[in-house]
Amino acid sequence: MSGLPQPVATDATAPLRVAIIGNPNTGKTTLFNALTGLRQRVGNFAGVTVERVEGSFSMPDGRRVTVLDLPGSYSLSAASPDERIALETLLGRDDAHWRPDVVLVVVDAVHLDRNLFLASQICELGLPVVIALNQFDAAESEGISIDVPTLIYETGVPIVPTVAKRGEGIEPLKQALLIASTLPAPTRKFLLPPDVEAVLAPLQGELERGGINYAAAQMEALRLLSVRHDEPHLAHIAGLPAKLAQVRSALDALGVAAERLEAELRYTWIGGVLARSMSRRGPSGGSRTDRVDAVVLHRVGGPLLFLAVMAVVFQAVFSWAAPLQDGIESLVLALGAAVGGLLPEGDVQSLVVDGVFAGVGSVVVFLPQIGILFAFLSILEQSGYMARAAFLMDRIMRRVGLHGKSFIPMLSGYACAVPGIMATRTIDDPKDRLATIMVVPLMSCSARLPVYTLLIGTFIPALPLVPGLDLRGATMLAMYVLGTVTALGIAALFRRTLLKGPVRPMILELPPYRRPGLRSTLVSVWQRCAIFLRRAGTVILAISIVLWALATYPRADVDATLPEVAQQEQQLAQSVLGRFGHAIEPLVAPLGYDWKIGVSIVASFAAREVFVSTMGTIYGVGGEDDAALSERLLAQTRPDGSAVYTPLIAVGLMVFYVYALMCISTVAVTIREAGGGRLGWKWAGVQFGYMLALAYVGAGLTLVIGRALGFR
Amino acid sequence: MHSAPRELPVCTCPLVDTEAGSASTVVAIACGDSDACRLRALGVYEGATVSVINKRHCLLVDVRGTRLALDTALATGITVQPQARPSA
Numbered sequence: 001m002s003g004l005p006q007p008v009a010t011d012a013t014a015p016l017r018v019a020i021i022g023n024p025n026t027g028k029t030t031l032f033n034a035l036t037g038l039r040q041r042v043g044n045f046a047g048v049t050v051e052r053v054e055g056s057f058s059m060p061d062g063r064r065v066t067v068l069d070l071p072g073s074y075s076l077s078a079a080s081p082d083e084r085i086a087l088e089t090l091l092g093r094d095d096a097h098w099r100p101d102v103v104l105v106v107v108d109a110v111h112l113d114r115n116l117f118l119a120s121q122i123c124e125l126g127l128p129v130v131i132a133l134n135q136f137d138a139a140e141s142e143g144i145s146i147d148v149p150t151l152i153y154e155t156g157v158p159i160v161p162t163v164a165k166r167g168e169g170i171e172p173l174k175q176a177l178l179i180a181s182t183l184p185a186p187t188r189k190f191l192l193p194p195d196v197e198a199v200l201a202p203l204q205g206e207l208e209r210g211g212i213n214y215a216a217a218q219m220e221a222l223r224l225l226s227v228r229h230d231e232p233h234l235a236h237i238a239g240l241p242a243k244l245a246q247v248r249s250a251l252d253a254l255g256v257a258a259e260r261l262e263a264e265l266r267y268t269w270i271g272g273v274l275a276r277s278m279s280r281r282g283p284s285g286g287s288r289t290d291r292v293d294a295v296v297l298h299r300v301g302g303p304l305l306f307l308a309v310m311a312v313v314f315q316a317v318f319s320w321a322a323p324l325q326d327g328i329e330s331l332v333l334a335l336g337a338a339v340g341g342l343l344p345e346g347d348v349q350s351l352v353v354d355g356v357f358a359g360v361g362s363v364v365v366f367l368p369q370i371g372i373l374f375a376f377l378s379i380l381e382q383s384g385y386m387a388r389a390a391f392l393m394d395r396i397m398r399r400v401g402l403h404g405k406s407f408i409p410m411l412s413g414y415a416c417a418v419p420g421i422m423a424t425r426t427i428d429d430p431k432d433r434l435a436t437i438m439v440v441p442l443m444s445c446s447a448r449l450p451v452y453t454l455l456i457g458t459f460i461p462a463l464p465l466v467p468g469l470d471l472r473g474a475t476m477l478a479m480y481v482l483g484t485v486t487a488l489g490i491a492a493l494f495r496r497t498l499l500k501g502p503v504r505p506m507i508l509e510l511p512p513y514r515r516p517g518l519r520s521t522l523v524s525v526w527q528r529c530a531i532f533l534r535r536a537g538t539v540i541l542a543i544s545i546v547l548w549a550l551a552t553y554p555r556a557d558v559d560a561t562l563p564e565v566a567q568q569e570q571q572l573a574q575s576v577l578g579r580f581g582h583a584i585e586p587l588v589a590p591l592g593y594d595w596k597i598g599v600s601i602v603a604s605f606a607a608r609e610v611f612v613s614t615m616g617t618i619y620g621v622g623g624e625d626d627a628a629l630s631e632r633l634l635a636q637t638r639p640d641g642s643a644v645y646t647p648l649i650a651v652g653l654m655v656f657y658v659y660a661l662m663c664i665s666t667v668a669v670t671i672r673e674a675g676g677g678r679l680g681w682k683w684a685g686v687q688f689g690y691m692l693a694l695a696y697v698g699a700g701l702t703l704v705i706g707r708a709l710g711f712r
Numbered sequence: 713m714h715s716a717p718r719e720l721p722v723c724t725c726p727l728v729d730t731e732a733g734s735a736s737t738v739v740a741i742a743c744g745d746s747d748a749c750r751l752r753a754l755g756v757y758e759g760a761t762v763s764v765i766n767k768r769h770c771l772l773v774d775v776r777g778t779r780l781a782l783d784t785a786l787a788t789g790i791t792v793q794p795q796a797r798p799s800a
Contacts, residue, residue, distance in 0.1 A: 074750060074753035074754055075749065075750075075752075075753030077746070077749040077750070077753060079746040079747075079749045079750045079753075080746075080750075110777065111776070111777055111778055113755065113776055114753075114754065114755040114775075114776065114778055117753055117755075118753070226745075226748075226749055226752070227745060227746070227749055228745040229745065229746055257758075259745070259748065260741070260752070260757065260758050262752075263752035263753075263757035263758070264757065264758065264759065267755075267757055267759070267760070289779070290765070293779075297766070297772070299768065391770075391781045394769075394770070394781075395769045502744075504747070505743070505744075505747060505782075505783035505785055505786040506770055506781060506782065506783045506786070507747065507750050507751060507754065507780065507781075507782060507783070507786065508780065508781040509754065509778060509779065509780055510772070510779035510780065510781060511779075512779075
């Protein structure tokens with residue numbers, strides 16, 4: 001099991017497996033995109049919310065190369081879930097048992113000393129390594145000159161200078177990967193003091209007996225001295241904790257501080273290597289970044305600038321997307337009508353037009369919002385501003401137990417929860433990420449607007465309150481505030497209960513400002529849109545068809561002499577969905593609703609805005625004719641002559657819609673982003689359940705409090 | 713839990729107490745283990761030079777060209793020896 005570094009697969013027909021790893025902000029993902037183009041598969045590492053992106057390319061000789069993009073890591077210390085995944089994958093001990101043939105370490109040429117820490121760990125895994133010296137141009141323009149041959153000599157691995165953003169050095173890098181796969185794995189380039197070496201030997205032996213190769217056992221022995229958390233990938237080695245304790249006390253007796261031994265050894269080695277291979281002309285860089293930071297992080301100016309940036313992003317997602325969405329919607333509807341025209345009238349036509357096309361339409365209308373948001377997020381991330389935004393918001397978000405990076409997903413939630421939830425993957429801590437996913441849909445999204453608009457326009461008088469704000473505007477504002485305050489409160493609750501865990505102190509790298517690359521932005525937008533279409537699209541389409549069937553069957557005896565909308569009303573009332581609405585009337589009665597509201601709520605479980613069109617159908621005004629619908633709603637009376645709808649009931653209904661998660665797109669995205677599979681379904685269930693409970697209790701309380709205050 | 717450094721130089725203080733604009737040498741890191749690990753991987757290790765750029769609700773520091781934002785609580789656990797200012 002042990003012994004020398006294992007030989008590498010030299011089968012020339014099998015695809016070469018390359019794992020790509022690097023510090024955050026090194027351009028690792030840009031390099032990955034440059035290597036693989038759009039041939040990427042996005043998934044999750046088994047059982048965790050860490051994204052797994054795999055891509056591939058072909059060598060000129062036809063050999064396939066598959067590339068796995070490992071999460072950005074500062075070290076292999078497994079201090080975060082991302083780093084643990086990276087380490088386990090590199091040791092071939094992850095759930096998928098995917099082991100790379102070659103490891104590609106992406107190193108930022110500007111911050112070589114810090115980046116070589118990870119590289120020196122990787123070089124001891126017993127795997128062939130290639131180093132990409134990325135952002136080589138930025139290093140040159142900062143007056144850093146790197147003697148690459150000397151660096152190759154010192155590290156013992158092939159090194160290729162690259163500028164991933166412009167695609168420079170990619171072809172030589174591909175060649176280097178292929179060549180490296182035939183070379184022996186590098187070994188540790190520094191020696192331990194003999195007494196320390198002797199103390200560590202039994203620990204290395206224990207690791208080797210546990211199936212870790214000789215080189216990796218050396219790395220692990222040193223690494224384990226500096227960490228004190230559970231290591232699932234080493235849990236099978238029973239004797240390890242005892243050996244580790246022995247080694248720690250033996251080192252203590254030698255006067256060596258165990259936990260800092262690795263850092264001291266590696267940085268000392270790095271210092272020597274760089275003294276021989278790197279020189280710096282002029283003052284160290286960062287002065288431009290400092291000048292920009294003086295404004296961006298200014299105590300007063302910083303938050304103001306942040307607000308302005310967020311206003312632009314929010315406005316773009318909220319309103320620039322609208323014409324695109326309208327265009328897509330009418331295109332899909334027109335296509336549906338055209339296809340429907342080719343089919344004979346009947347159930348099949350209805351299935352295609354009202355089920356498939358309407359369902360697909362309700363999915364693809366989200367694409368412009370997703371695309372625009374991710375274009376902005378990608379630009380902000382690449383430019384270096386995102387880290388500053390997280391820094392500025394950290395103080396506020398920390399109060400509810402979240403991270404500064406939770407702010408942007410929550411803000412995006414005002415436009416649409418779907419891209420908001422997808423944006424949570426910039427959050428490193430899995431508990432922070434889940435807590436944020438859980439509360440993003442509480443932010444009032446644009447799909448709630450039609451509901452608010454109908455109910456406020458019909459039932460709330462336009463009483464002027466202060467100049468520029470009347471009661472209608474104030475009610476709308478109240479709904480947004482209600483959602484936001486509740487989101488913060490619920491997040492705090494989650495972080496103290498289901499997602500309890502220490503709030504990790506902030507250690508945030510503020511990368512130098514850089515010009516964003518168009519290609520990376522487009523790849524990011526494409527990737528997010530593709531994920532949404534593929535994953536969410538299938539679920540949404542299936543549920544749309546089910547809902548269509550529930551609203552269509554069983555076929556009712558409709559009075560054919562009635563106008564068409566009245567026929568639709570009869571059909572809906574007698575369908576499964578309609579009967580369900582009747583059945584749940586006792587449930588919604590405490591909220592002051594009749595069965596018609598019940599049906600509309602049930603019908604809008606897939607998408608909130610369906611509430612308005614269902615009400616239109618039920619009240620026989622068809623389509624989305626708000627004015628006619630308003631009149632009908634105001635005229636509705638109960639058998640005892642009292643009005644069905646009062647302003648109080650309307651407010652209660654709005655509160656219900658503030659809280660209820662009535663959007664299958666969001667549910668589908670939560671399933672995926674919360675880890676997929678059973679884990680994803682579990683969290684999506686928790687989310688749907690708590691929001692429904694909140695909606696019911698909220699609407700009920702509104703009614704009780706309103707009546708106590710004398711409203712009807 | 714943490715083995716205390718054996719001999720602390722006389723003139724040391726927590727990083728959080730150093731002035732903005734000053735440079736100092738890290739002497740000891742007494743934070744949670746995974747935080748200490750992360751700090752060392754980011755270049756804040758015993759012996760490294762750290763300059764404080766700005767102090768506010770947290771610390772903005774420079775470690776060999778890398779800008780880091782550190783919690784005040786974290787910066788309290790980092791013991792440093794302030795370096796003499798180069799005379800202007």
